[in-house]
Amino acid sequence: MNEDATDPTVMEALEWFVRMRDDKVTAAERQAFEAWLAADEAHAEAWKHAQALWARFDIMQPEFDRLRRGPPLLSRRNFILGSVAMIGGLGGLFAIDQTGLFAEHKTDIGERRTISLPDGSTVELGSYSALSTHFSEMERRVELYRGEGFFDVSHDPARAFLVSAGDGTTQALGTKFDIKFVDDLVTVAVSEHAVQVQGRRFSDLRLEEGWQVSYGRDGLGQPTEASLDTVEAWRSDRIIFQDVPLRRVLAELERYRRGRIILMDSSIGDIPVTAIFQTARTESALQTIADTLGVRLLNAANYVTLVYRAG
Template structure:
């Protein structure tokens, strides 16, 4: 269920399935469901699909029960809807492990903090970020697990300053730079001096002040001029999107709010978004995007938000 999840009939079937298993279901609800089911053969097919998803969700029920006990406002209905969506949506089965779970330095949702490193360098960490340091007599290595950081590197000719993130390494050449690691894509933007970026495929480039480059599964991209005000806007609790695909926008907003955001249709993921939002109001930003683009949000408490096309 990826593209078909954007079909309003499939979404209705998921809603009915959850409602029928809720302990508050009424006789009127059951009668309305029977009427809906008999109205169209497509309804029955969608219902069977929802039942198949439940069989997979049932395997995860003990874990969801544990989450539910820790979140009293999270209703059985919302929890089930979230579980079914996670199993059937384009994002696949959501694992509960997190990158950087045992990182040396972390930030929570919506938190920013500046860390002074042992060599005198500093890094400002953005929302939901994590890194660890590994300093020796020959190098200063940072393992950057997730999120975004602004690095101000102290000079030390004897020890290289390396930031490993994803499938690549950024070497500071006496510099200040921003590094963002979101959705398996790493973006490096240089604010002062230069860096050298090298990927595991041995592609290497020198990135000068005012330029940025991204790398990921598709390899090392081409450098482009960076709008440094936009790149560093997060340091002032703002986030700027300039013709950014919706899927990347949603991944970015997910770092500033509780709960998953799942894009239920790849077909709308490429829609460009240009906007400026306050990071402290990510929920309002998400709703504004939905209203502007004519897409729909289906919220399951604070656990998951489904994003799909309006028919």
């Protein structure tokens, strides 16, 4: 995440930026802004950062102009803060998840769908997931671009069944298994029989029934015993977290709602979360997290929810 967008002084500059762009700004407000700008060299530098961030987001200028003619200042304020938070935290509007753009099978936010594959296997796709199939006489290959799928594989000794996700591939050994690919981390959990997990950055691993393992930028993690009820809870429209870091909880909740969730303070990202949430009630889940962990939420006009340390 861009550190400029998390700096308190830059956030204060963004507040001034919004107020100064409003047609109804008063002379007293302009005077107060000039005083704030002159009070500290850091303020002037933060103001430059705020202007630079908005310049990178000029694609939203027509929408901002529309908002200026209608809704009250709070809506305009939230719109700009949300817009700048998106570019500061995510590198631009068009960088927001282009993975799986041309996928063969996709689910929308909140959608769960079972797909029958040509060989008789099935895959249940979770919310906001995408995959494509590449079947030939030699092998059965599935590419999971994002999200989660539960695979029930038909036996075919002549053709391996392979699921590619991220930097690794999981080969079915006559089995049922779950693969989740969220926020650059892939987690494989075996419900029945076994799989072989292989990748360019790590040695092959045979994963047995009742076990799970994750891999990502740091390579392959250590296998751990899986709570299959927890792993497969999404198939019953629930999400179960057991001592999961807050940053990963937010990434998971984001798959079940419109708009982005941005952690504005990395120091709270490792706070463990243990909870059960309904996938259809993510707003309630976020509020529960805020009330329980003492964090603050700012919902910016439904474009983005910013998560801060309270106080």
